[in-house]
Amino acid sequence: MRRMLCLAALLGFLGSTAWADERAHAEMAEALAAQADLHPAPLVLPSTAAAPRHAATASAVKRGTGPRAAADAARTAANQASQRAQTQAGSQALAHQAQAAAAAAAGQAQSQAAKDRATHPHPR
């Protein structure tokens, strides 16, 4: 009898879990459809040619933080600028400029790292 009760409880539990999952799925599907971004933001192809990151990278390298740290710092700064731009003005153009700046810093840091490796080779 105890086993029967236990089995019934287990089946009830599994049934209620499945029902809850289905309900969650249905509600989420409705929310996802309602909140999808139906209009793409203007698109600007990224490029490593953007200028503002020269200063950030050079100063960070000069401070001795290294190209990797410089890239990280530049990326962080650019991301913050990008987020500010998106939040404050809703301006996609500003956000893209900031992100492009992040890309440029990463490229420069990578180039610096390659130069460092060439200058100070070490065995694999």
Added chain:
Amino acid sequence: MGMCAEVRAEDSSTPRHLLLGVRAFKEARYDEALVELRLVARASDAPPDLAFYLGPTLYKLKLYDEALVVFVTSHAEPDALTDFYRGQTYYQLRLYRKARAVFAGLRARGLGPVLDEAAGRYVDTVDTAYRAAPTAASLDYYIAQGLEIAGRDPVLASEYLDEARQVEALATAHHRHLEIVTALAAAWNASGRAQDVVELLAALRAPPPEPAWELARAYVTLGDTVRARALLDSIVKAHGAHGGDASALLEKLPP
């Protein structure tokens, strides 16, 4: 009786957190949704389609890197809404070729009218941007991003490098082609996608040591020791990059 008590103790807490997460998402309280869904993600009985909930929540919080990793590592059955948000995430990360492929695929499989129109707008926007051949600077951006994160996040790195590969295919001339495919192969090897590495590199005739090394590693992972051994032998004989690694790996291979 013990079992009954256990069942009661669990009291469907994972579905409860899931539902709380969904309700928070519906009300645009995405940070709260994320807290609930992270609890779900840690549970042993997390739903297999967790990406359906967690990916869009991360997307709404603008945590695009993390969202993309959730989407691309999900083993759940393809789902149109999840894929739509995956496409949006690619777009936000400026992985436009990848975004385009997702939206075009969704349209081919069939969407409701509203999402279909939206997917069409994404495809058109990307196509407009790529009406002219991509520049070397644009390719350099994707390569730099991929290489920058390859060490700490090979899954995400492979997305950037795969974008670079697709963009490079649209360029009027090759630009860092071998570097792109080699880095992509390394990222795929590091994220358990050996079969993709083979499909990417197997067509190369007499590959240079770097891609040959990645291809050999993929063959080893897939258990194809015959092909792996042939490549590793050629790397050792070339006395170039990865010669030592290739020797060490050869010694580990079964006879």
